[in-house]
Amino acid sequence: EPCVAALARVERTDFLSPMCIGEVAHVSAEITYTSKHSVEVQVNVLSENILTGAKKVTNKATLWYVPLSLKNVNKVVEVPPIQYARKEQEDEGRKRYEEQKLDRLETKQRNGDVIFPVINPEPHTVGYSQSSLIHLLGPSDCTLLGFVHGGVTMKLMDEVAGIVAARHCKTNVVTASVDAINFHEKIKKGSVITISGRMTFTSNKSMEIEVFVDADPFVDEPQERYRAVSAFFTYVSLSKEGKPLPVPQLL
Amino acid sequence: EPCVAALARVERTDFLSPMCIGEVAHVSAEITYTSKHSVEVQVNVLSENILTGAKKVTNKATLWYVPLSLKNVNKVVEVPPIQYARKEQEDEGRKRYEEQKLDRLETKQRNGDVIFPVINPEPHTVGYSQSSLIHLLGPSDCTLLGFVHGGVTMKLMDEVAGIVAARHCKTNVVTASVDAINFHEKIKKGSVITISGRMTFTSNKSMEIEVFVDADPFVDEPQERYRAVSAFFTYVSLSKEGKPLPVPQLL
Amino acid sequence: EPCVAALARVERTDFLSPMCIGEVAHVSAEITYTSKHSVEVQVNVLSENILTGAKKVTNKATLWYVPLSLKNVNKVVEVPPIQYARKEQEDEGRKRYEEQKLDRLETKQRNGDVIFPVINPEPHTVGYSQSSLIHLLGPSDCTLLGFVHGGVTMKLMDEVAGIVAARHCKTNVVTASVDAINFHEKIKKGSVITISGRMTFTSNKSMEIEVFVDADPFVDEPQERYRAVSAFFTYVSLSKEGKPLPVPQLL
Numbered sequence: 001e002p003c004v005a006a007l008a009r010v011e012r013t014d015f016l017s018p019m020c021i022g023e024v025a026h027v028s029a030e031i032t033y034t035s036k037h038s039v040e041v042q043v044n045v046l047s048e049n050i051l052t053g054a055k056k057v058t059n060k061a062t063l064w065y066v067p068l069s070l071k072n073v074n075k076v077v078e079v080p081p082i083q084y085a086r087k088e089q090e091d092e093g094r095k096r097y098e099e100q101k102l103d104r105l106e107t108k109q110r111n112g113d114v115i116f117p118v119i120n121p122e123p124h125t126v127g128y129s130q131s132s133l134i135h136l137l138g139p140s141d142c143t144l145l146g147f148v149h150g151g152v153t154m155k156l157m158d159e160v161a162g163i164v165a166a167r168h169c170k171t172n173v174v175t176a177s178v179d180a181i182n183f184h185e186k187i188k189k190g191s192v193i194t195i196s197g198r199m200t201f202t203s204n205k206s207m208e209i210e211v212f213v214d215a216d217p218f219v220d221e222p223q224e225r226y227r228a229v230s231a232f233f234t235y236v237s238l239s240k241e242g243k244p245l246p247v248p249q250l251l
Numbered sequence: 252e253p254c255v256a257a258l259a260r261v262e263r264t265d266f267l268s269p270m271c272i273g274e275v276a277h278v279s280a281e282i283t284y285t286s287k288h289s290v291e292v293q294v295n296v297l298s299e300n301i302l303t304g305a306k307k308v309t310n311k312a313t314l315w316y317v318p319l320s321l322k323n324v325n326k327v328v329e330v331p332p333i334q335y336a337r338k339e340q341e342d343e344g345r346k347r348y349e350e351q352k353l354d355r356l357e358t359k360q361r362n363g364d365v366i367f368p369v370i371n372p373e374p375h376t377v378g379y380s381q382s383s384l385i386h387l388l389g390p391s392d393c394t395l396l397g398f399v400h401g402g403v404t405m406k407l408m409d410e411v412a413g414i415v416a417a418r419h420c421k422t423n424v425v426t427a428s429v430d431a432i433n434f435h436e437k438i439k440k441g442s443v444i445t446i447s448g449r450m451t452f453t454s455n456k457s458m459e460i461e462v463f464v465d466a467d468p469f470v471d472e473p474q475e476r477y478r479a480v481s482a483f484f485t486y487v488s489l490s491k492e493g494k495p496l497p498v499p500q501l502l
Numbered sequence: 503e504p505c506v507a508a509l510a511r512v513e514r515t516d517f518l519s520p521m522c523i524g525e526v527a528h529v530s531a532e533i534t535y536t537s538k539h540s541v542e543v544q545v546n547v548l549s550e551n552i553l554t555g556a557k558k559v560t561n562k563a564t565l566w567y568v569p570l571s572l573k574n575v576n577k578v579v580e581v582p583p584i585q586y587a588r589k590e591q592e593d594e595g596r597k598r599y600e601e602q603k604l605d606r607l608e609t610k611q612r613n614g615d616v617i618f619p620v621i622n623p624e625p626h627t628v629g630y631s632q633s634s635l636i637h638l639l640g641p642s643d644c645t646l647l648g649f650v651h652g653g654v655t656m657k658l659m660d661e662v663a664g665i666v667a668a669r670h671c672k673t674n675v676v677t678a679s680v681d682a683i684n685f686h687e688k689i690k691k692g693s694v695i696t697i698s699g700r701m702t703f704t705s706n707k708s709m710e711i712e713v714f715v716d717a718d719p720f721v722d723e724p725q726e727r728y729r730a731v732s733a734f735f736t737y738v739s740l741s742k743e744g745k746p747l748p749v750p751q752l753l
Binding site for chain 1: 633640641642665668669672673691692720
């Protein structure tokens with residue numbers, strides 16, 4: 001049955017090394033586990049400095065996709081099982097599958113949180129750096145089935161998290177890692193999404209920022225606003241020379 | 252009745268301060284008046300230098316929208332009235348509404364003008380700096396209903412006006428203000444638009460450039476080319492240090 | 503009958519001069535020949551340095567289009583003949599038409615070649631610099647009929663050729679010319695295209711790189727992967743000052 005893959009979850013991802021302008025990105029991907037209704041894909045990203053030939057791993061990521069029927073986008077299609085080279089690979093995959101399933105459920109339950117504006121907030125408080133942006137999902141943001149690309153949402157989430165981090169530190173900041181991102185619900189073309197971020201924790205060396213994506217369906221739809229995605233980003237503060245700086249503590 | 256807002260007019264807008272790379276733009280908007288078939292929206296734009304925390308008003312704009320039925324895009328829907336805090340707000344709004352209505356009518360009447368190419372024009376004449384560009388309206392330029400975004404048209408108009416100004420002055424130039432922009436007619440996806448600009452006036456300190464947008468409907472349509480938008484832009488000439496320079500007079 | 507023009511072929515194109523950031527591009531085009539089912543268009547590109555007024559020809563190109571019916575995209579429409587100023591223009595046009603027709607046929611026949619990955623290739627061998635990228639054709643890549651714009655494909659082909667050239671030379675490289683590009687088959691929105699390039703020849707001063715575009719139709723289609731486009735690019739190697747450098751010989 002013809003189908004399309006919807007991104008359901010991205011596992012925790014570390015950004016090990018920056019990718020620079022003029023470098024060539026090598027992205028490779030393979031299926032590492034299949035459950036009845038989902039596919040685990042392992043992606044590796046290398047940067048290649050084309051003038052020196054030097055290659056570096058910039059990040060690795062694990063993504064879970066769910067196949068949706070092309071004819072009925074609300075129907076999840078069955079996944080043909082893959083063959084494993086060794087029995088342990090299947091067992092380890094099943095363990096990862098069960099763990100992420102549990103985590104998705106838990107994330108969904110504590111997802112009622114809303115970020116309210118704060119009047120005249122003090123520097124280094126949560127209210128001072130919290131930020132949000134809104135975006136109308138146009139044709140270029142969406143797949144052929146008319147749902148937003150997961151990558152478009154993740155880019156906007158990282159943008160908001162970066163603004164929160166920079167407002168807190170007043171320095172250059174860079175993404176160190178992203179905790180698991182759960183895509184709870186599809187978002188349809190024409191929706192307006194609100195991406196909100198707030199500082200949730202600081203250590204001496206890094207900041208944790210929680211980001212929510214809420215979707216308001218297009219005017220034509222009877223549906224209410226809903227929480228579509230949520231995740232935690234970790235940022236570090238950098239000097240102009242690119243050295244890590246201490247992070248001001250959250251009050 | 253489900254509807255979509257079509258941009259009908261942007262009031263005169265001053266650009267008070269530049270927005271720089273790396274700054275965060277704050278855009279806020281509220282409805283300030285409703286007539287039976289239109290909505291006035293006041294938009295404020297602030298720039299925030301995230302490292303210093305400094306905020307500046309970069310511009311304010313007033314936009315008029317007309318709600319069109321989703322089922323029949325040629326039908327204008329009735330606007331539910333808003334509640335005003337004070338009676339004077341409604342009276343002032345009605346005055347603004349009547350004024351813009353009159354101005355739209357007048358603009359439409361003097362809209363027959365066409366810009367013809369000039370062979371071997373002398374420097375500093377109208378023919379020397381006049382410019383035009385053509386653009387095929389693709390999916391990314393359009394709303395979900397398949398009509399061009401007003402912002403796409405305005406960006407192209409500013410681009411043409413900037414080329415006219417730079418050709419006249421041979422310096423860096425910057426938009427100081429835009430006079431009221433009237434969107435006389437919708438423009439459909441697949442249309443080819445021609446954006447033409449010519450210098451209409453110079454003072455010692457600034458230049459006025461008139462810009463027209465003409466639309467040729469897609470091959471499949473029986474409609475003729477029509478004037479869709481027109482506006483006047485004011486530009487100033489800048490030295491490399493960003494100081495205002497005198498403008499060569501139009502011959 | 504309403505129709506849309508599909509790009510069938512671009513003749514050999516020389517890039518005479520670079521186009522710089524901030525310059526204005528002047529693109530003019532005219533029909534120079536019509537056969538029963540195709541149109542030859544001559545395009546000239548000038549760069550204008552707006553501050554000095556200097557204009558330079560950056561390149562000229564000849565493109566062949568085939569008109570397809572809007573109602574049935576597999577039907578080629580008849581072209582109304584143009585009037586020629588002189589009889590020789592028609593004769594010369596017919597000669598160009600016959601030549602390109604022959605060349606298209608020949609290119610199609612030798613198009614079975616595939617680029618295989620090489621394990622641990624030696625520097626300056628074909629396998630060392632060969633490169634490929636994949637791209638999902640989204641709405642912004644396509645015309646209103648849902649087929650990819652020729653320009654999108656050509657840009658990606660040039661990108662791959664540039665990576666091949668830079669990997670071979672480990673220097674800055676620039677496109678000097680593109681040999682005739684034949685668009686053998688349309689590519690539909692939703693297809694995944696693989697663009698592959700390999701070094702085919704080096705002289706002391708330049709490199710020739712062959713680029714293939716293979717299309718995998720969207721999951722819903724029964725069609726197999728097919729070769730959609732192929733072309734040869736010529737690149738030169740440049741020093742940091744922009745002077746031509748000798749090219750390492752292909753082993």
